[in-house]
Amino acid sequence: MRARERWRSFWLHLAITPLALLWLAPLWLMLVFATLPETGIFSTPTPLVPGGEFMKNLQNLQADTNFLRTIFNSVLVSGVYTLLSLILTSMAGYAFARFNFVGKGVVFALVIATLTIPYFVVVIPQYILVAREARWLLAAIVLALILGALALGFSAWSQRLSRQAQLGGWAAFAIAAVALVALSLPSLGNLFAEVRLTNTYWAVILPALANSLGVFFMRQNFLAVPVSLLEAARIDGASEWRIFFQIAFPLVRPAMAALGIILFLTAWNDYLWPLLVLNDKEAYTAPVALGTLVGLTRVSWGGIMVGAVLMTVPFLILFLFLQRYFLAGITAGAVKD
Amino acid sequence: MRQRNLIPYTFLLPYLAVFALFWAWPILSSLLTSFQNTRVVPNTWDFSANWGRLVQDPFFWEALRNTLFILLVQVPLMLALAVALAVALNSQLLKLKGFYRFAFFAPVVVGAVAYSAVFRLLFNTQSGAVNNLLASFSLPPIDWLYNPTAAMAVIVITITWRWTGYNAIIILAGLQSIPKELYEAANIDGASPWQQFWSITLPSIRPVLLFCLVLSIIGTLQLFTEPFLITNGGPGNATTTLGVYLYQQGFRSFNFGYASAIAYSVALLAAVFSLLQMRLFGRDS
Numbered sequence: 199m200r201a202r203e204r205w206r207s208f209w210l211h212l213a214i215t216p217l218a219l220l221w222l223a224p225l226w227l228m229l230v231f232a233t234l235p236e237t238g239i240f241s242t243p244t245p246l247v248p249g250g251e252f253m254k255n256l257q258n259l260q261a262d263t264n265f266l267r268t269i270f271n272s273v274l275v276s277g278v279y280t281l282l283s284l285i286l287t288s289m290a291g292y293a294f295a296r297f298n299f300v301g302k303g304v305v306f307a308l309v310i311a312t313l314t315i316p317y318f319v320v321v322i323p324q325y326i327l328v329a330r331e332a333r334w335l336l337a338a339i340v341l342a343l344i345l346g347a348l349a350l351g352f353s354a355w356s357q358r359l360s361r362q363a364q365l366g367g368w369a370a371f372a373i374a375a376v377a378l379v380a381l382s383l384p385s386l387g388n389l390f391a392e393v394r395l396t397n398t399y400w401a402v403i404l405p406a407l408a409n410s411l412g413v414f415f416m417r418q419n420f421l422a423v424p425v426s427l428l429e430a431a432r433i434d435g436a437s438e439w440r441i442f443f444q445i446a447f448p449l450v451r452p453a454m455a456a457l458g459i460i461l462f463l464t465a466w467n468d469y470l471w472p473l474l475v476l477n478d479k480e481a482y483t484a485p486v487a488l489g490t491l492v493g494l495t496r497v498s499w500g501g502i503m504v505g506a507v508l509m510t511v512p513f514l515i516l517f518l519f520l521q522r523y524f525l526a527g528i529t530a531g532a533v534k535d
Numbered sequence: 536m537r538q539r540n541l542i543p544y545t546f547l548l549p550y551l552a553v554f555a556l557f558w559a560w561p562i563l564s565s566l567l568t569s570f571q572n573t574r575v576v577p578n579t580w581d582f583s584a585n586w587g588r589l590v591q592d593p594f595f596w597e598a599l600r601n602t603l604f605i606l607l608v609q610v611p612l613m614l615a616l617a618v619a620l621a622v623a624l625n626s627q628l629l630k631l632k633g634f635y636r637f638a639f640f641a642p643v644v645v646g647a648v649a650y651s652a653v654f655r656l657l658f659n660t661q662s663g664a665v666n667n668l669l670a671s672f673s674l675p676p677i678d679w680l681y682n683p684t685a686a687m688a689v690i691v692i693t694i695t696w697r698w699t700g701y702n703a704i705i706i707l708a709g710l711q712s713i714p715k716e717l718y719e720a721a722n723i724d725g726a727s728p729w730q731q732f733w734s735i736t737l738p739s740i741r742p743v744l745l746f747c748l749v750l751s752i753i754g755t756l757q758l759f760t761e762p763f764l765i766t767n768g769g770p771g772n773a774t775t776t777l778g779v780y781l782y783q784q785g786f787r788s789f790n791f792g793y794a795s796a797i798a799y800s801v802a803l804l805a806a807v808f809s810l811l812q813m814r815l816f817g818r819d820s
Contacts (some may be wrong), residue, residue: 203628206628206728207629207630208736210623210628211629212627212629218635218638218639221638221639221700222638223664224696225641225642225645227653227656227657227664231653239656240661240662242667242670243667243670243671244662244668269579279559285549289547290546290549293543293546294547297542297543298543299543299544305547309554312558314749314753314809315802315805316753316756316757316801316802318778318781318797318801319561319758319799319801320557321561321785323561323565323568323796325785325786326564327557361670405557407553408553408557408558410558413550425734433819438542442660463644466646467645467649468645469648469759469760474786485649489648489764492648492652493767493811499656503653503656505652506652509648510645510646513644513645514626517640518637521637521640524640524644525708526706528701529704
């Protein structure tokens, strides 16, 4: 019996090891190519050992496209998106998990149904909304802000929040308003002249906030929070917002981390949508900038590989250490506990 | 208590505002747009301008054929490989699990643009790594990016590299939720590993596999970045997918009406495939 298992183990390793190396090869060669001169990349046999030209290639990449600026854009866009999306989806998920209200079933079914609807169906209207008729979009945002302020004021009044909580709420609202203006700045002049959101950070961030997987995932996690904890707080007279932020929220932190990582990664790697709404080199996100280089004939491939490395390696390192959270985010919605 | 009743809406409102604006309305809007002639100003209602053109458009049919080819060849291949990998990674006989997991799961964090650039380079005809490898076995070089069949193979290989690990992660999670007692009982009954796989493992992961299948099909129907960047839909239109064709019609020619019709045909295909799967595999789950 032991011998048979040892043989099985041997055959298993014999089959899987070449496959694993094959799977790692593109990533290893990406690293190697990023450190070689052009003549090294296009030589036979394929070089397998890194060279010393990384900085030179980075300079080429900077000359071809201002890549470090686009990395900055990507960090900002993905960061703001992740933060906002976490707030929106966890609030919505909490509402679906913890309250009963008129229309809950219909709205939830509608949100979940979009999980199986191809993104292509909405991309054209989204584009028209953002790049062609942004005045409607702006009107809608202003309306949402006013409604949000009213809702906040209402809940502050009805829940008799402490003064600090009210101040906190208004401060958050003010920060959101300032951020809204600030993130639109790069093309604010453009904005008023043609009423387009093209080339703004908001153009990239806003449509993706309608992320239904996040709502589903957060709902599942809030459902797992023991009701007794929330009821106890309710009996103690805590407001609903306080229960949400101080009791429910800390309990789902690991889920938030998993979702946050996946949201950031998705935004970081997104290509089609930023390609559509960004056409100014300074506003490009990193994938858009790199994508424009791939199609060119006279271009530094060492530079492109440096770009690919800069986009990829931070996440490979994160993946090594936080694999648990990545996997939890990826399996979200797949496995019912 | 009346006040309490409004509270859930304040939690929902911010998300629902974005959802209504960027998903609910666009779903309806693009359906309407697909019935409009958007090549005249102002746009006019025309029920056959786009859908009529669609059925006669040879480029659409070629894009559809390419997409379905990838769907029918790549998806089953990838899922079979993903099941095998998941079983291997779940096996107690495997040493160095961390290394193998990293090798197969790492592509999950790599962006489509980054790996498309890398694969374009690897499949370079003159001295790409793949042709160099072929040469070391004394095999003739293949003109990967400029031969229709080979270009399609490159797309299939690239997607398989990126998504096999992703599906293996999901299947692995499914495997880990199978009760161990089932296997212990099977061992006592003297069932071989092969028999155990067919009668315990596969039936247990059927719901998870179905989930992977649905996601893969929707993903493949929307394939865009890889053919766009690696082969630019070529040579000719040999790797033009529905995604690439929609991009060309919608955002190169700015014919929103026609592009909306293409988008809705993708949605129709997704719906048909989903229904088909439910009928075939989803009976009791």
